[in-house]
Amino acid sequence: MTDIHQDPGAATRQEPGATSRRVIQEFWRLRWVAVAVALVGSFVYWPIIDNFRVSLTHQDIFTGETSPAGLENYRRLTEDPVIGLALWNNLAYAVISVLFQVFGAFLLAAIIEGLGSPRARAFWRAVYFIPSAISTTVTGLLFYFIYQPGMGLMDGVLQGLGLGAWSRVWLGDPDTAIYAIIAMSQWQGFGYAALLFSVAIQKIPAELYDAARMDGAGALRQIWSITLPMTREMTGLMVIITVTGAFQVFNEVMVMTGGGPNNASQVLGTWLYEQGFNQNDMGYAAAIGSLIFAVTMACGLAQLWLNARRRVT
Amino acid sequence: MRLIPLAALLAVLSTPLAAETLVADPAAPVTHEGNLRVMTKFGSERLRPYFETLAAAYMAAHPGVTIELIQEDDDSVKAKTKTLLASNAMPDVFFSWTGTWGGNLVRGQRAVDLTEVLDSDWGKTLAPSAVDAFAYGGKKYGVPLYLDAKFMGYSKPIFAEAGIEVPETFEDLLAACDTLKAKGITPIAVGNKSPWVGLHYVGQMLAHDVPRAVLEADFDPATATYTDPGYVTTLNRLSELAARCTVGPEMNGIAYQSALQMLSDGKAAMYYQEIIEFDNSASASTVLKPEEFGHFILPAPKEAKGDPMALEGAPEGYMISTASENVPLALDFLKFATTPENGKLLSAPPYGQPSAVVGGADPATMNPSVVGGLQDIAEASYLIQWLDTVNHPKVATAWLNGSQALLGGTMTAEEVMEGVRAAAEDAK
Known part of the structure; x- marks a missing residue:
């Protein structure tokens, strides 16, 4: 041993x-x-840190001079009435975009993927995706003509339907300008979101639907009980992308109204641009940039946290 | 107390980026070698070929020189300039307005002092009033390329058909609008989606309602008060003009290009425009032909308290960057751009930009209205500059937003002026 x-x-x-x-x-x-x-x-990461550094200064683009400002630019954020308006407009953008580009696009994708013919599915995917392939500038110009008072397609349709009284100066009226821009944005982004949902839906095993059908589940029941939970991660991702995108929106507003009339359609991005490039106030513009970062970061973290709690395993 | 080291760090980082002001020497030898970057405001399809032609001719004459053109338009040149300023990448030659815009570039020591050059024989080939418009603190910083002013362009056939004469007073203009509206014709096409359009009306009307000395004191942020009652008078007159002569608040949803097109297409009787747009309003390819196009200065009211002979406008020109590595070459290019021959090319269709060069306009090759407009500029008692470039940016923004809201019917004249006064106070 x-x-x-x-x-x-x-x-x-x-x-x-x-x-x-x-x-x-x-x-x-x-x-x-x-x-x-x-x-x-x-x-x-460095631009984010540098943006914060700039937000603590007063800067003059013309002279290149910089002087310390402490938290002055952040104090101004709390007193600037346009910031509240811009936040509201961004929030409206986010809520409406989530409704259309997440839930609406999900339903559209579920309907398209439920079509029997592969050719029909490919056709409808392409039809809805095409607007996303058009540049924002071109789309803005297109919608400018659609919204043009008197001569535009929108007014023409309303007149044709006997709803001429509903006619408005869509982009020139402070009450409608931002919503007219949001509507254009939904038209453009809807198909792209639907395409992403289509990809997620295609990954769901067909056996689940077969079993559901054998149990007598109808189309709506299948969407509710199979498609929706099985695409929850994509839905969460789309909510994050859509909400953060809504708080970073710039091109659409710049092309359509430039933030007018009288700041009615300002969003944080365009107000940042106005302050930095038109008002020569780069320090304050950087503070607005920090606010956008904080809001989008908070939205993203909240969504990730919610998603983690609901993840289907 | 953590902010103290941070403040110290920021103080260290706060190094001025602008170069020191350079003084151009008229006797400096020119070496025709190297690259020259030129930023223009001629980015539109119609104007773009002018500088392309100039650059090609200059490079052909001087094979050692390469000219890089950065062609922007009226709106984009503002952001482009500021982006290039922020990144210390100003081109050798760049466009500038007069007033506060040019003043800021001078304040930031971004523009070469051209006083000695412009006081030399070559400087005397340029219209003196245009050269003086680029003077700051007694020194001259810009080379004026063309003159610009605002006029009411009109369709002679529509006026004749409606039986109306060119209005001599503001009241006559309103009466003419009533006549045109009664005949189902849009009197004045306005596209105020970009709010500077409406603000140009305000500028001309202020010259009629507010004494010149008051205006000039208010344009200076240090002395601005904006309390003269003439400001409210002007805004109320503008509201009346909008109600009787235009489509009303709808104008805020219309682009200025669309409005100009209405005059060109014969769908509106008048369009308020810059002289540099005359050749765009009426040409061989538009419904309204050049011989059918007329113009007049927006008329003053009978009881004008300001200057009824004043005209809104200013020359536009080019500066040389203090960061340029070849100032003599940049200056040589500007001298080339302002020869009488190139002035005549610029003044004639399709460009129609009345040259600031003495003898740089040939009536035989120009649109008769441009020739007439130049005469009006020469006879004007005072040129009031554009409100959005003569004012401090905060005040300019208050004017832009306020006038657009006034024309949209969402603000009163008094509310607009409250906003302007608050901005002026903030700008101090």
Whole structure:
């Protein structure tokens, strides 16, 4: 019988220098991500930090002079009436976009993917996606003509339906300008969102639907009990993308109204631009940029947290 | 107290980026070598070929020179300039308005002092009043390229058909509008989606209602009060003009290009425009032909308290960047751009930009209305500059937003002026 004597310290005793070698190896492995980290750090994180630095200063574009401002620009945020209006407009953009580009697009995708013919499915996907392939500037110009008072398609349709009294100066009326822009944005983004949902729906195993049909579930029941829960992660992602996109919106408003009339359609992005490039107030513009970052970050984190709690496993 | 080191850090980082003001030497030798970046406001399809032609001719004459053109339009040149300023990448030669816009560039030491050059023989080939418009603190910083002013363009056939004469007073203009409306014709096409359109009316009308000395004191942020009752008078007159002569609040949903097109298509009797747009309003390809196009200065009311002979307008021109590595070459290019021959090319269709060069306009090759407009500019008692470039940016924005809201029917004249006064106070 062989007596196997085990040294109780063997498991924890290491060769001299093993720890430092392991650390070096760990760092050496990081070389594969170093380039990506450097790029992301330079072009994403550093600008965020630098924007915050600029927000604590007064800057004059013409002279290039900078002076410390402390938290003055953030105090101004709380007193600027246009900030409240812009936040409201961004919020309206977000809510309406979630309704149309998440829930509406989901329903559309479910209907399209429920079609029997593959050719019909491909056709309708393409039909709804085409507006997303048009640039915002072109879309803005197109909708400008649609909304044009008196001569536009919108007024023409209303007149044709006997609803001439509903005719408005869609882009020139403070009460309707932002909603006219939001409507254009839904038209443009709806198909893209539907396409993403289509991809998610295509990944759902067909057996689930077969089983549901055998149990007597109708189309609506299948959407509610299978499609919706099985695409929950895509829905969560779309909500994050749509909400953050709604708070970063710029092009659509700039092209359609420039934030007018009388600031009625300002959103945070256009107000930032107005302050920085028209009012020569880069410090305050940077403070608005920090506000946009904080809002979108908060929305994103909230959505991720909610999504994690509801994840289907 | 953590803010203290942060403030110290920021103070260290607060290094002025602008270069020091340079003074151009008229006797400096020109080396025709290297690159020249030129930013213009001629980005539209109609105007773009002018600088392309100039650049090609200059490069052909001087093979060692390469000219890079950055052609922007009326709106985009503002943002482009500020972006280039912020990144210290101003082109060698760049467009500038007069007034506060040019003043800011001078204040920031971004423009070369051209006083000695413009006081030399070459400077005397340019219209003196246009050169003086680019003077700040007694020094001259800009080379005026063309003159600009605002006129009411009208369709002679529509006026004749309606039996109306060119109005001599503001009251006559309103009466003419009533006649045209009664005949189912849109009297004045206005597209105020970009609010500077309405503000140009305000500028001309202010010259009629507010004494010049008051206006000039109010344009200076240090002395601005905006309390003269003439301001409210002007805005109320504008409201009346909008109600009797235009489509009303709908104008805020119409682009100015669409409104101009209405005059060109013979669908409106008048359109308020800059002289540099005359060749765009009426040409061989439009319904309204050049010989059918007329113009007049927006008339003053009978009881004008300001200057009834004043005209809204200003020359527009080019500055040389203090960051330029070849100021003599940049200056040589500007001299080339302002030869009488190139002035005549600029003044004639399709460009129709009345040159600021003395002898740079040939009536034989120009639209007769442009020739007439130039005469009106020469006879004007005072040129009131554009409100959105002469004022501090905060005040300009208050004017732009307020006038658009007034024309949209959502603000009163008094409310607009409250906003302007608040902005003026803020700008101090």
